[in-house]
Amino acid sequence: MKPLERLGEAKTPDGTMLQLYRHDGAYLIRADGVELMSTRRHLSEDKLAEVACAPLKTRRGVRVLIGGLGLGFTLREALRHLGPDAEVVVAELVAEVIAWNANPDYALSAEAMTDPRVRIVHDDVSNVLRKNAGGFDAIMLDTDNGPEGMIMKENSRLYAVRGIANTMAALRSGGTITYWSVGDDPDFERSLKNAGLEVKVMKVRAHATSGPFHTLYIAT
Secondary structure (H helix, E strand, O other): OOEEEEEEEEOOOOOOOEEEEEEEEEEEEEOOOOOEEEEEEEEHHHHHHHHHHHHHOOOOOOOOHHHHHHHOHHHHHHHHHHOOEEEEEEEOOOOOHHHHHHHHHHHHHHOHHHHOOOEEEOOOOHHHHHHOOOOEEEEEEOOOOOOOOOOOOHHHHHOOHHHHHHHHOOEEEEEEEEEEEEOOHHHHHHHHHHHHOOEEEEEEOOOOOOEEEEEEEEOO
8 A cells, every 4th residue: 555645734824734645646635634635536626717717718818816726726727728818816825835836846736837827826815806806807716615614714704795795896897706615505605696696506526437526606
């Protein structure tokens, strides 16, 4: 049996311990010992970017925001669907997560992060939203386990009424917000609709052929 190799660790501002592991060629991040994400299961993260960015492929001057770098799957999928003059802003709160992805010794996102279309911002995505009113054609949010945060309780503010309003204010006319969630949250869906958004709910497997279903909220 191949060993589980711990590559690094980091603490979030509220004290949650994140740990990066490698096992048999795969990478995973655990939060306080619970698996948060893995390179073996990322279909729903890919789909988060696809539904937001595929409609923008032929448009010029597109600017999009990804909230949460994770293991870089949403970033890499967004780049695949966007034109050569697009800008992809990625907001990531934990510096070590940025460093892990940028490390060329790991099979993560070092190449994608050097793409000239990419700008990595070490900051809370809520701050980036407030500083960019009307700034994005699409916003992809995967900052935690969804509305019910696991990593940081502060993340829940992004999914509250004021957080939804701040996200909408950062969206250009006709833009799309996509939210990733570990499961269904009818209260959050209701909040999106009460804010005046049209909402489509999509269920996507973590892996193409197996694993749990995750929920995407596509709001326009």
